[in-house]
Amino acid sequence: MKVAALVSCLVFVLAQSALGHYIFKVLVAGDTTSGKAVRQPPTVEPFHDITSAAATCNVNTAPATEAPSPSTFGKAPSKVADWDGSGQAWFKIAEWGVASYNPVKFKSYQLSEFDTTVPENTPPGEYLARIEQIALHLGTGVPEIFVSCAQIKVTGSGTGNPAKVSIPGYIKANDPGVIANIYNGMTNYTVPGPKVWRG
C-alpha cells in the first residue's frame, strides 16, 4: 500500500457517458494517480435512493487493488481493503454547494475534477475516501446519485476526532437537499449530510 503525504491534494476525476451520466474513476493523491485505488462502479448509471446500501460505496463491494493516496472520509476499523464502509465511521472534509441562485448554479457545474486536501489533524490510518454527487436536474424530487470510494492511507500525527455518521443513514430520504426542485425558484440550499470538518 502506498502512503499518501499528509495534507496531500486529493482529486477525484470523473468519466462521462454520452447521456451525461458518469462515474468517478480515478483518484489523484499528491503525485500519484490511480484508478486501481477506486472501487470501480460497474456502470455509469446513477441510483436514486440515498438511504439504500449503494449510498455507502456504490454497488461494487470488491476491494480496490491499489491504494495511493474527497468529500467524505471513513476510517476503517483496521485494514481498509477488508472494510465495506459500514458503521458510524464517516466525516465530511469538503462540499460543493450553490454558487448562485436564480437560476440555481452549483459550484460543481461542469467540473470533471474535485480537489481537496486531507485536513492536517486527520488521525493516521486506513480510510475510504468517498465522493458523492446528488444531481437534481430531473426537477422531479427524484435525485440521480453518483458515488465512488477509494482506498487511501493517511500518515502523520493528526489527533483530531471529528463527529462521525453512518452511510446510509446520514441523509434521510426526504432531506430538502435530496428532493429539492431546482426549477422552482429555489432561494436556499443546504448541502445534505454532516458539517465539513477541516481539523
Ligand SMILES: *[C@@H]1O[C@H](CO)[C@@H](O)[C@H](O)[C@H]1NC(C)=O
Ligand atoms: C429552504 O429554507 C426553507 C425554510 O427554512 C426550508 O423549508 C427548505 O427546505 C429549504 N430548501 C432547501 C432546498 O434546503
